Amino acid sequence: MKKQTKLIIGLALSVISLCFSILLLTDAIPTSPKQPKYIFYFIGDGMSFNHILGAEQYNAVKEGKSEVERLCFSKFETRNFVTNYSASNPVTDSAAAGTALATGVKTANAYIGVDAEGNELRNLGDVASEEKYMIGLVTNVGINHATPSCFYGHSSDRFGFPKLVDDYIASDVAFISGSTIMDLKSGPEDAKYQRVTTAELAERIRKAGINLTLDVEEASNAVGQRVALVANDKENKHVPYVIDRKGGELTLLDSSRAAIKYLSNNAKDGFFLMIEGGKLDYAAHEQDAVTTFLEVNELAAAVELALEFAEQHPDETLIVVTADHETGGMALGWDHYEIRMEKFMAQKASAIEMTKIIQKMRAEGKRDWNDYKQALSDNFGLWSLVPVSKEDETILKHDFYDIFLKYGPMVDGLYNKSEFLVYDAIRMLNKSASIDWTSLYHTGMYTPIFAKGVGEKAFLECRDQTDIPKTIAKLMGGKL
Numbered sequence: 001m002k003k004q005t006k007l008i009i010g011l012a013l014s015v016i017s018l019c020f021s022i023l024l025l026t027d028a029i030p031t032s033p034k035q036p037k038y039i040f041y042f043i044g045d046g047m048s049f050n051h052i053l054g055a056e057q058y059n060a061v062k063e064g065k066s067e068v069e070r071l072c073f074s075k076f077e078t079r080n081f082v083t084n085y086s087a088s089n090p091v092t093d094s095a096a097a098g099t100a101l102a103t104g105v106k107t108a109n110a111y112i113g114v115d116a117e118g119n120e121l122r123n124l125g126d127v128a129s130e131e132k133y134m135i136g137l138v139t140n141v142g143i144n145h146a147t148p149s150c151f152y153g154h155s156s157d158r159f160g161f162p163k164l165v166d167d168y169i170a171s172d173v174a175f176i177s178g179s180t181i182m183d184l185k186s187g188p189e190d191a192k193y194q195r196v197t198t199a200e201l202a203e204r205i206r207k208a209g210i211n212l213t214l215d216v217e218e219a220s221n222a223v224g225q226r227v228a229l230v231a232n233d234k235e236n237k238h239v240p241y242v243i244d245r246k247g248g249e250l251t252l253l254d255s256s257r258a259a260i261k262y263l264s265n266n267a268k269d270g271f272f273l274m275i276e277g278g279k280l281d282y283a284a285h286e287q288d289a290v291t292t293f294l295e296v297n298e299l300a301a302a303v304e305l306a307l308e309f310a311e312q313h314p315d316e317t318l319i320v321v322t323a324d325h326e327t328g329g330m331a332l333g334w335d336h337y338e339i340r341m342e343k344f345m346a347q348k349a350s351a352i353e354m355t356k357i358i359q360k361m362r363a364e365g366k367r368d369w370n371d372y373k374q375a376l377s378d379n380f381g382l383w384s385l386v387p388v389s390k391e392d393e394t395i396l397k398h399d400f401y402d403i404f405l406k407y408g409p410m411v412d413g414l415y416n417k418s419e420f421l422v423y424d425a426i427r428m429l430n431k432s433a434s435i436d437w438t439s440l441y442h443t444g445m446y447t448p449i450f451a452k453g454v455g456e457k458a459f460l461e462c463r464d465q466t467d468i469p470k471t472i473a474k475l476m477g478g479k480l
Contacts (some may be wrong), residue, residue, distance in 0.1 A: 032250035036318035036454035037270035046281030046327030055296035097324035098150035127478035134267035141278035142182035162378040177229035177255035202233040222295035326445035345435040346381025377413030
């Protein structure tokens with residue numbers, strides 16, 4: 001009898017212990033995060049760690065602060081970094097990287113929305129539509145440029161811009177905004193895309209019943225119709241850099257505000273909004289540090305808009321900030337263990353704007369070296385703020401006499417070309433600040449990811465950029 005009693009007591013204790021263990025395990029299992037109703041997906045094209053750190057240090061000196069203040073998104077508690085190689089090369093281009101960030105699948109360089117074999121891929125736009133989110137896309141380059149196109153398009157040629165316009169028309173994208181409709185060249189897939197101009201593409205969009213407008217207020221307040229807000233619908237011409245603005249131009253902030261207002265008015269079940277800082281990449285291709293920093297700042301200002309929105313919807317909003325690749329191989333501190341951002345304080349024009357100034361002077365018949373020396377001093381601070389050695393001035397004079405006056409070749413920054421005189425001046429300005437660049441193109445450097453809001457901790461598990469859209473899709477309630 002005693003043995004039976006002991007056995008019963010032992011079994012009872014075992015059952016109690018097992019139940020207690022199950023309760024402990026249940027508490028330890030993380031619950032699924034609530035599904036966000038509003039999702040902001042920011043992509044800094046070409047932006048990596050040093051572009052962000054450099055912008056923060058530049059801002060501190062510009063604002064006269066003794067301590068460096070981090071940008072709003074680099075303050076997010078959830079931070080990570082990811083690899084970004086393509087299926088065809090360790091160094092990705094924007095098309096393959098954009099595809100990875102939109103579809104969760106790696107593809108070959110120059111491919112958009114298709115895998116390395118050319119098969120069409122599902123993207124976050126598809127998932128958003130299935131899960132009843134309204135879709136918005138914003139950029140400050142062309143609406144059919146590589147990054148935005150990856151959220152609606154499918155092409156084995158990133159430069160087949162007319163084909164991508166047709167893909168956009170056929171998509172569920174409710175709001176799109178950018179500088180223009182690109183017509184750089186046409187893709188090989190269909191002869192009908194040859195020699196299609198920006199104006200013709202604009203007309204194609206309007207005939208599809210989309211409200212293509214240049215008016216921010218009209219775009220912001222539209223109800224019950226698809227909207228395309230652009231700065232230029234007549235020619236393939238981009239909005240200026242932040243540093244070159246004269247006022248009145250469409251900006252990334254204008255487009256972002258318009259998108260948020262439009263989607264807030266029209267999206268009953270929530271929205272997915274991708275915002276790209278595309279001109280950041282352009283500036284880094286030109287190795288123009290100050291222009292790059294100011295483009296990073298503008299992306300951060302757009303993130304601030306999302307943070308303001310999140311304050312009104314604190315339990316429903318997710319904000320993700322990342323990049324597609326690194327551009328330029330920016331090195332902070334190549335000389336004597338220091339960075340001298342004060343050397344940049346006199347720069348008031350981008351390398352491309354300086355090229356226009358030089359070319360205008362040439363067209364006006366100015367041929368005196370001292371005139372060009374003064375222009376470089378006025379716009380870059382050379383000689384006035386930045387000392388120029390005799391050896392460096394000889395290089396600049398060589399550019400002036402042997403290249404500039406003879407209309408020689410220019411430095412190709414991929415999207416823009418600059419005079420060698422300007423390129424060498426920018427190079428000297430960079431080095432005076434102890435900043436150097438390793439490339440005019442992309443590098444294989446890791447890219448950052450920052451997240452805040454509903455489901456943010458899930459992004460700590462991301463190891464490659466393809467993991468980011470898969471995580472977003474899962475939080476939406478769908479799957480790529």
